[in-house]
Amino acid sequence: MDAQAASDFERILEADAAFVEHFLDEALDGRTRGGEIARPTRLVAAMRHGVLNGGKRLRPFLVLETAALFGGNRDAALRVAGALECVHCYSLIHDDLPAMDDDDMRRGQPTVHKAFNEAAAILAGDSLLTYAFDLIAGEGTDLPAAHKLALVAGLARAAGMGGMAGGQALDLEAEASRPDEAGIIRLQAMKTGALIRYACEAGAIVAGAPDRDRETLAEFGAAIGLAFQLADDLLDETSSAEVMGKATGKDAGAGKATLVALHGQDWARRQLDGLAAQAEDLLEPFGEQAAILRAASRFIVSRRR
Amino acid sequence: MDAQAASDFERILEADAAFVEHFLDEALDGRTRGGEIARPTRLVAAMRHGVLNGGKRLRPFLVLETAALFGGNRDAALRVAGALECVHCYSLIHDDLPAMDDDDMRRGQPTVHKAFNEAAAILAGDSLLTYAFDLIAGEGTDLPAAHKLALVAGLARAAGMGGMAGGQALDLEAEASRPDEAGIIRLQAMKTGALIRYACEAGAIVAGAPDRDRETLAEFGAAIGLAFQLADDLLDETSSAEVMGKATGKDAGAGKATLVALHGQDWARRQLDGLAAQAEDLLEPFGEQAAILRAASRFIVSRRR
Numbered sequence: 146m147d148a149q150a151a152s153d154f155e156r157i158l159e160a161d162a163a164f165v166e167h168f169l170d171e172a173l174d175g176r177t178r179g180g181e182i183a184r185p186t187r188l189v190a191a192m193r194h195g196v197l198n199g200g201k202r203l204r205p206f207l208v209l210e211t212a213a214l215f216g217g218n219r220d221a222a223l224r225v226a227g228a229l230e231c232v233h234c235y236s237l238i239h240d241d242l243p244a245m246d247d248d249d250m251r252r253g254q255p256t257v258h259k260a261f262n263e264a265a266a267i268l269a270g271d272s273l274l275t276y277a278f279d280l281i282a283g284e285g286t287d288l289p290a291a292h293k294l295a296l297v298a299g300l301a302r303a304a305g306m307g308g309m310a311g312g313q314a315l316d317l318e319a320e321a322s323r324p325d326e327a328g329i330i331r332l333q334a335m336k337t338g339a340l341i342r343y344a345c346e347a348g349a350i351v352a353g354a355p356d357r358d359r360e361t362l363a364e365f366g367a368a369i370g371l372a373f374q375l376a377d378d379l380l381d382e383t384s385s386a387e388v389m390g391k392a393t394g395k396d397a398g399a400g401k402a403t404l405v406a407l408h409g410q411d412w413a414r415r416q417l418d419g420l421a422a423q424a425e426d427l428l429e430p431f432g433e434q435a436a437i438l439r440a441a442s443r444f445i446v447s448r449r450r
Numbered sequence: 451m452d453a454q455a456a457s458d459f460e461r462i463l464e465a466d467a468a469f470v471e472h473f474l475d476e477a478l479d480g481r482t483r484g485g486e487i488a489r490p491t492r493l494v495a496a497m498r499h500g501v502l503n504g505g506k507r508l509r510p511f512l513v514l515e516t517a518a519l520f521g522g523n524r525d526a527a528l529r530v531a532g533a534l535e536c537v538h539c540y541s542l543i544h545d546d547l548p549a550m551d552d553d554d555m556r557r558g559q560p561t562v563h564k565a566f567n568e569a570a571a572i573l574a575g576d577s578l579l580t581y582a583f584d585l586i587a588g589e590g591t592d593l594p595a596a597h598k599l600a601l602v603a604g605l606a607r608a609a610g611m612g613g614m615a616g617g618q619a620l621d622l623e624a625e626a627s628r629p630d631e632a633g634i635i636r637l638q639a640m641k642t643g644a645l646i647r648y649a650c651e652a653g654a655i656v657a658g659a660p661d662r663d664r665e666t667l668a669e670f671g672a673a674i675g676l677a678f679q680l681a682d683d684l685l686d687e688t689s690s691a692e693v694m695g696k697a698t699g700k701d702a703g704a705g706k707a708t709l710v711a712l713h714g715q716d717w718a719r720r721q722l723d724g725l726a727a728q729a730e731d732l733l734e735p736f737g738e739q740a741a742i743l744r745a746a747s748r749f750i751v752s753r754r755r
Binding site for chain 2: 184185187188189192235239242244245262263264265267268270271272274275276278279281282283284290291293294297298300301302304305306307310311313314315317318
C-alpha cells in the first residue's frame with residue numbers, strides 16, 4: 146500500500162490503542178466506584194493481566210474509526226470499543242485454558258492461567274464478558290436507549306452460541322469432524338468474523354448511521370474478518386513463535402483443517418487480495434472519508450504478525 | 451408456616467418452574483432462528499444439559515411473582531426470568547469445573563464437564579451468560595428501552611466482578627484468607643445474594659414500579675438472599691448427599707469459613723428467623739398482594755433441601 150497511507154494508518158492505530166488502553170486501565174482499576182462493595186483484588190488483577198497486555202486493539206480501532214466516519218460521539222464510541230476489547234480478551238483467556246487450546250504464552254507473556262491459576266482465568270474471563278454489557282448499558286454511555294440496546298443485542302449475538310463461542314466450539318470439534326470448505330468458512334465467520342463484523346457495525350450504530358450504511362459497514366467488517374482469519378492461518382504456517390509471541394505451526398501439527406491447508410498458500414494470498422478488493426468496493430460510497438478504514442483493510446491483508 | 455399458604459406457594463413455584471422450563475426448552479432448541487448460521491449442535495446440547503435439569507427455578511419465580519405484584523407484563527417477565535436462570539446455570543456449570551469446586555454431580559445428574567468435557571462446559575457457560583443479555587435486549591422482549599437497559603445493566607452488575615463472579619473469586623480464596631464475619635457476609639452477599647436481590651428488583655423494573663418500591667423489593671431480595679445462603683450452609687452441615695443430589699459436608703471438610711461454622715447451628719436458625727421477619731416487614735406495605743412472596747421467604751428459611 147501507499148507509504149503515506151500506511152504510515153498514517155499505523156499512527157492512528159497506535160493512538161487509538163493508547164486511547165483504549167488508558168480507558169481500560171481506568172475502568173479496571175480495582176477501586177470501588179459508587180457501590181458499597183469493593184472489587185475483589187486478585188480477580189481484578191487477573192482481568193488486568195488479560196486485558197492490559199499491549200495488544201494491537203484492532204477491534205476497538207474499527208469501532209472508533211467507523212464511528213468517526215459517521216461523526217459519532219467519540220466518548221460513547223470509546224466505551225463500546227472498550228467493551229468489545231473486554232469480550233475479545235475474555236475469549237483469549239478462555240481459549241488459552243488447558244481444556245481448550247492449552248497455550249502458555251500470549252503476546253510474549255504468560256497466559257492468565259499460568260500467571261494466576263485456572264480458576265482465576267475462568268472467572269476473569271467470565272467477569273470481562275459480563276463487564277462489557279455493563280459498560281455499554283450503564284449510565285456512563287451517552288447514547289439514545291435504542292442505540293444502546295442495539296449495541297447490547299448485537300454484541301451478545303456476535304459473541305454467543307451463534308457467533309464467537311459457537312465458532313470456538315466448532316473449532317474444537319474440527320480435528321475430529323474434519324469440516325469441508327463450507328464448514329471451515331462458517332466456523333471462521335463465527336469464531337473470528339462475527340466480532341470484527343460487529344466492531345464495524347457498532348461504530349455505525351454509535352453514530353446513528355442510516356440502516357443502509359450500517360449494513361454496508363457490517364459487510365465490510367465481514368470481509369476483513371474473513372481476511373484476518375486467512376492471514377492468521379497463513380502466518381501460522383509461515384511465521385515463527387518469536388515473531389508472533391505465541392506458539393505457531395499448531396494448526397498443521399494438530400492436523401486442523403484450515404483453508405490454507407486445503408488450498409495452499411498461493412491460493413490464500415490470491416483470496417486475500419480478492420477480499421481486500423471487496424472491502425474497498427464496499428467503502429467506495431464514503432470516498433476519502435473512509436481512507437483510514439481502507440488502510441486498515443490493506444493492513445489486515447498484508448500483516449506480518 | 452400456615453399449611454394453606456405453604457401448599458399455595460408450592461403449587462405456584464412448580465407452575466412457574468414449568469413455565470420457565472418450557473420457555474428455555476424452546477429458546478435453546480438448537481434450530482436456526484432467523485439468522486443464516488445454524489447453532490453448533492454439541493454446544494447447544496451442553497447448554498441444555500446445564501439448564502434443563504429440573505431445578506427449583508427460585509430466581510425465575512421471584513422475577514415472575516415480583517412482576518405480578520406490580521401488574522407487569524408476564525411475557526416480558528418470563529424472558530427476563532429465563533435470562534436470569536441462564537446466568538444462574540452458567541455459574542453452576544463453571545463452579546462445578548475441576549479448577550473451581552470440582553463437583554461431579556448436580557441435582558443427581560453428572561455435571562456438564564462430566565457429561566461432555568471441560569471445554570464444552572466452559573463454552574456452554576460462556577454462551578449461556580452471553581445469551582442472557584440477548585434475551586433481555588432482543589426485540590422479543592416487549593418493554594420500554596429504558597427498562598430493558600436497566601435490566602441489562604442490573605444483571606451485569608449482579609453477575610459480574612462486583613457481584614456473583616467476584617463472590618466466587620473471594621470464596622475460592624477463603625480457605626487461605628480466612629475472612630472474618632464481615633468478610634464472609636460480604637462474600638455471600640456477592641456470591642449468592644446479588645442474583646437473588648436482582649431477581650426481585652428485576653420484577654419491579656419489568657413492571658415499571660416506582661423507584662421506592664423497586665428499592666424495597668431489592669432489599670427484600672437481599673434479605674432472602676442472605677437467608678438462602680445461611681440455610682444452604684446449615685444444610686451442608688446437617689443434610690446428606692442423597693437428599694441434596696450433590697456432595698455435602700464439603701465446606702467443613704475444606705475448613706471453609708461459613709457463618710454456621712463460626713457461630714453454630716442454633717445461632718444460624720435464630721438468624722434465619724430474624725431475616726424472615728425482616729423480609730416480611732419489607733413486604734408489609736403490599737398487604738395480601740404479597741402473600742406469595744411472603745410464603746417464598748418462609749420457604750427459603752425452612753427449606754430442607
